[in-house]
Amino acid sequence: HLSSISGGTDIVSCFVLGNLFQPVYAGEIQNRGLGMDVDIFDEKGLSIKNKKGELVCKKSFPSMPIKFWNDEGDKKYKAAYFEKYKNIWHHGDFAKITNNGGFIIFGRSDTTLNPGGVRLGTAEIYNEVEKFKEIQESIVVGQSWKNDIRIILFIVLNKGYNLNEEIKNKIKKTIRVNASPRHVPSKIISIREIPKTKNGKLVELAVKQTLEGEAIKNLEALANPDSL
Incomplete structure (x- = not known):
């Protein structure tokens, strides 16, 4: 059975x-x-x-x-x-x-991450990423991957910085030490713009739906839908 x-x-x-x-x-x-x-x-x-x-x-x-x-x-x-x-x-x-x-x-269906079946909040990751002078803003989502969930961190870098292995390793180490090893993102990706609603809220669910090829609800509520 x-x-x-x-x-x-x-x-x-x-x-x-x-x-x-x-x-x-x-x-x-x-x-x-x-x-x-x-x-x-x-x-x-x-x-x-x-x-x-x-x-x-x-x-x-x-x-x-x-x-x-x-x-x-x-x-x-x-x-x-x-x-x-x-x-x-x-x-x-x-x-x-x-x-x-x-x-x-x-x-x-929400912004909670669930790698390995353990519920994690996104706030713990944002709290650590915000400490980096290199990073202007970020958005983190969970992506379905090989019968599990992997954490993807998208970042917008400040002028004068390029995403390299040194910055990636610094981010991962900080998250691992101050949050937990489970919070460490599988991928860190540099992007030009963070998708947001017209009143400035992050749209983590819309990013997750984009990654997984799903229809995006309330697309008209986004200030910058092209960023997806």
Whole structure:
């Protein structure tokens, strides 16, 4: 019997997994985990089937974390899981329920990085990259690669600097020491311009979708869509 799983280190569990009593279909995870009211929502919070959407859990579950350490007023906790859909756990994965009742997981739908199945925030990387006098600004995304996620760091260099192995090694060493080895990007790429919205926000998801050949939502919201 072959089966796969999908869940998270943060929930110490699986939202979807296999079982011995149902058929196995190629490319699908068989069913929901016990005690997991898993569903797939569209952007409006409506349940959908056989379409790619957001993986959610509609009710509390046995291993659900209830707070973060030193998180006053539970602000970070609520922002991490309950900001997109009110009182609904939003896990940040794209998924689909098939006609067989199985699940297909497509990868991250938010800006959280997930190399080796470990959730990492982008802020830890930005905090280190901002220290470099050579770098004007940057954007970091996770790219699906060989059944895993690799971290790609795009940087805009200040005038007078060119990206070379010395600068790359300095960036990687700083991130490894001050964040963790898992935060170290697989590739560091110099670009001319960072894609942003009209109010100046980074569009990490649009960059990720571009890398993976997916359709980009809300392209009209970008101030510089040609940068993609």
